[in-house]
Amino acid sequence: MMCQDLMKSDVKCISPLTPLEEAAVRMRDDGIGFLPVCDDAGRAIGTITDRDITIRAFASGESGSQPVEPFMTRSVVACRRTDDLAYAVDLMSQEKVSRILCVNEEGVLEGVISLSDIAQLEDGALASYTLRNVSDREVHA
Amino acid sequence: MLCRDVMKVDVRFVTAQTTVAQAAALMRDEQIGFLPICHPARNVIGILTDRDIAIRVVADSHSSNEPVDRFMSPGAVTCLSDDDLSAAQDLMGEMQVSRIICVGEDGQLEGVISLSDIAQLGDDADATATLRSVTVREARA
Numbered sequence: 001m002m003c004q005d006l007m008k009s010d011v012k013c014i015s016p017l018t019p020l021e022e023a024a025v026r027m028r029d030d031g032i033g034f035l036p037v038c039d040d041a042g043r044a045i046g047t048i049t050d051r052d053i054t055i056r057a058f059a060s061g062e063s064g065s066q067p068v069e070p071f072m073t074r075s076v077v078a079c080r081r082t083d084d085l086a087y088a089v090d091l092m093s094q095e096k097v098s099r100i101l102c103v104n105e106e107g108v109l110e111g112v113i114s115l116s117d118i119a120q121l122e123d124g125a126l127a128s129y130t131l132r133n134v135s136d137r138e139v140h141a
Numbered sequence: 142m143l144c145r146d147v148m149k150v151d152v153r154f155v156t157a158q159t160t161v162a163q164a165a166a167l168m169r170d171e172q173i174g175f176l177p178i179c180h181p182a183r184n185v186i187g188i189l190t191d192r193d194i195a196i197r198v199v200a201d202s203h204s205s206n207e208p209v210d211r212f213m214s215p216g217a218v219t220c221l222s223d224d225d226l227s228a229a230q231d232l233m234g235e236m237q238v239s240r241i242i243c244v245g246e247d248g249q250l251e252g253v254i255s256l257s258d259i260a261q262l263g264d265d266a267d268a269t270a271t272l273r274s275v276t277v278r279e280a281r282a
Contacts, residue, residue, distance in 0.1 A: 024200035033192055050195035051174055057199075059165035064199050 148252030
């Protein structure tokens with residue numbers, strides 16, 4: 001199975017200049033906890049989660065009107081849509097992330113695969129393996 | 142296997158009058174994303190997560206000095222520490238939560254079990270069944 005068979009392609013990204021408050025509103029209204037951050041050409045340059053907003057910005061007393069850029073995670077964990085899903089799963093385990101971005105040759109965002117997408121597959125061992133290897137930070141008490 | 146065999150007992154909690162700023166700092170410093178809100182006698186009155194702070198506090202531009210009980214989810218999904226683990230897993234699936242509070246006979250907080258604790262047990266089918274039934278909201282894209 002290839003990544004493109006599983007990835008969600010209706011992914012909305014935000015600009016690095018988007019205010020934290022606006023990102024939080026987007027997360028609330030869309031029922032998501034994760035937003036890719038893309039430049040003007042649509043290239044993924046970072047990601048920001050609901051937790052990042054709380055821990056990196058709010059906990060330090062930062063205003064919600066600040067742009068997301070200084071608070072986003074800059075290392076993008078990504079694969080190509082034509083990569084084998086097993087490769088993406090290994091990369092998620094290795095990098096301890098619960099989501100992976102699918103990008104094209106230019107780095108333009110094409111889709112996202114999350115741990116919960118993998119959990120929906122019939123291969124329970126694969127999902128459980130991934131869950132076990134993804135850190136407590138991501139699926140934590 | 143009983144819940145008390147798996148639950149984490151070193152659970153951090155806060156009281157209703159704790160400010161959201163304090164709660165966020167605690168989540169950052171303790172690397173947690175989930176805080177039970179308790180009466181002084183350790184009876185759980187609600188739950189506050191890192192996501193709640195992002196989408197209920199930051200998204201609506203509330204002050205960081207407001208008390209956590211304005212933003213918590215009232216109540217909690219609980220089981221007895223002496224319940225069988227399978228009962229807790231069923232309840233987590235049914236209630237679509239990735240964590241369950243374990244209480245004693247008197248209703249006092251004794252521990253927490255998270256999805257990742259169940260994943261560590263090594264029973265692939267079991268962990269995956271729970272992961273699959275716990276919603277995308279919790280392990281979301």
